[in-house]
Amino acid sequence: MSHTIANKEKLLLRVKKIKGQLSSLEKALEDEKECFKILQQISAARGAIHSLMSEVLDGHIKEHLGNHVSEADREKEILNLASLLKTYLR
Secondary structure (H helix, E strand, C coil): CCHHHHCHHHHHHHHHHHHHHHHHHHHHHHCCCCHHHHHHHHHHHHHHHHHHHHHHHHHHHHHHCCCCCCHHHHHHHHHHHHHHHHHHCC
């Protein structure tokens, strides 16, 4: 069973919290709040997304790069993961 399926409810809860943070950011911009408050909202949303990425990435590494994975599949997964991380870290 995929780690994202096994942790589906927990991951969806995180996404809902991120949506709430982004809605708060949108409202702060619409209400012309001071820039420090907007920066705080951006920082909180970024942290939440980073935390979600870390959790899913941890499960992905354990599931797709573990000892039970064939060498050929492992090489493919390493290339995929390297590509993903390059995109994420831009």
